[in-house]
Amino acid sequence: MRKNLFMISLILFVISALPLFQMLRERVTTWKLDNRYTIEQAYAQGFLTHNDVSEIVVNGHLIEIVEEKTGEKGTLTYWDENEGVKPGDIVKLHLSIDNKEVTTTDEIWLSNRDRGGRYYSWLDILTVNDDIAIVQRLTDDNGAMEDRRWKIIWIDEKGKLTEDQVSYYDRSENPLAVRLINISSTSLMGMGYYSDILFTYPTIFFPLMFPWGTGLFSILFFIIAFLQRKKSPKLN
Numbered sequence: 640m641r642k643n644l645f646m647i648s649l650i651l652f653v654i655s656a657l658p659l660f661q662m663l664r665e666r667v668t669t670w671k672l673d674n675r676y677t678i679e680q681a682y683a684q685g686f687l688t689h690n691d692v693s694e695i696v697v698n699g700h701l702i703e704i705v706e707e708k709t710g711e712k713g714t715l716t717y718w719d720e721n722e723g724v725k726p727g728d729i730v731k732l733h734l735s736i737d738n739k740e741v742t743t744t745d746e747i748w749l750s751n752r753d754r755g756g757r758y759y760s761w762l763d764i765l766t767v768n769d770d771i772a773i774v775q776r777l778t779d780d781n782g783a784m785e786d787r788r789w790k791i792i793w794i795d796e797k798g799k800l801t802e803d804q805v806s807y808y809d810r811s812e813n814p815l816a817v818r819l820i821n822i823s824s825t826s827l828m829g830m831g832y833y834s835d836i837l838f839t840y841p842t843i844f845f846p847l848m849f850p851w852g853t854g855l856f857s858i859l860f861f862i863i864a865f866l867q868r869k870k871s872p873k874l875n
Contacts, residue, residue: 678765712728714779716780727749780827789825
C-alpha cells in the first residue's frame with residue numbers, strides 16, 4: 640500500500656510539476672516587474688484610457704502623431720462581422736518627438752468601433768518610472784499570435800531615444816516589453832512572458848483539477864506514505 644502511494648505521488652508530481660512551475664514563474668516575473676517599475680497611461684480618456692490625440696506633452700516632451708492616408712481599408716475580423724461594424728481606414732503612422740520624426744513609418748488600422756481610442760490596440764503611450772514608452776503593434780489584426788511583432792520607442796529622463804523590436808517568439812528575452820504590451824492592450828490577446836499558460840481559458844479541469852489538484856494530491860499521498868513508513872514495524 641505504501642509503495643503504491645509513493646508511486647501515485649510520484650506520477651502526479653511529474654505530470655503537475657511543469658505547468659505549476661510555468662504558472663509560478665509567470666506570477667513571480669509580474670511581481671518583480673511591478674515592484675521595480677511604476678507603469679501608467681500617459682493619457683487617460685475613454686475606454687481603457689488609451690491615447691486618442693494627435694499630440695501630447697509627456698514629461699516635458701512633445702509627442703506628435705501624424706496620419707498618412709493610404710486609401711485602403713482594413714480587413715474585417717470575425718468579431719467585426721459578428722458586431723456588424725464597418726472596416727477601418729489603413730494609415731501610415733508618423734511619430735515625432737520634440738518636432739523630430741523618429742522610427743520608421745508603419746501601417747495601422749484605425750479603430751472602427753465606437754468604444755476605445757482611435758489607435759486602440761495599435762498604439763499607446765506609457766510612462767515607466769521617469770521614462771516614456773511608445774508601444775506600437777506592427778502586425779495586423781488577422782495575423783496569428785505567433786507571428787506578431789511590436790516596437791517600443793523609449794525616451795529616457797535625459798531625452799535619449801532608443802527603440803526595441805519585440806516578437807512573440809523572442810518575448811522571453813524582454814519581460815518588461817511583454818508587461819508594456821499587455822498593459823497597452825496592443826497584444827490583442829493576453830501574452831505571457833515565457834508561456835501563455837495563465838491566459839488559457841479556465842475550466843473545472845484546468846487549472847483547478849490539473850495542475851493544482853493533482854499537485855496537491857501528490858503532496859498529500861507522499862505525506863500519507865511517509866507517515867505509514869514511520870509507523871510500520873522495523874524488522875530486526
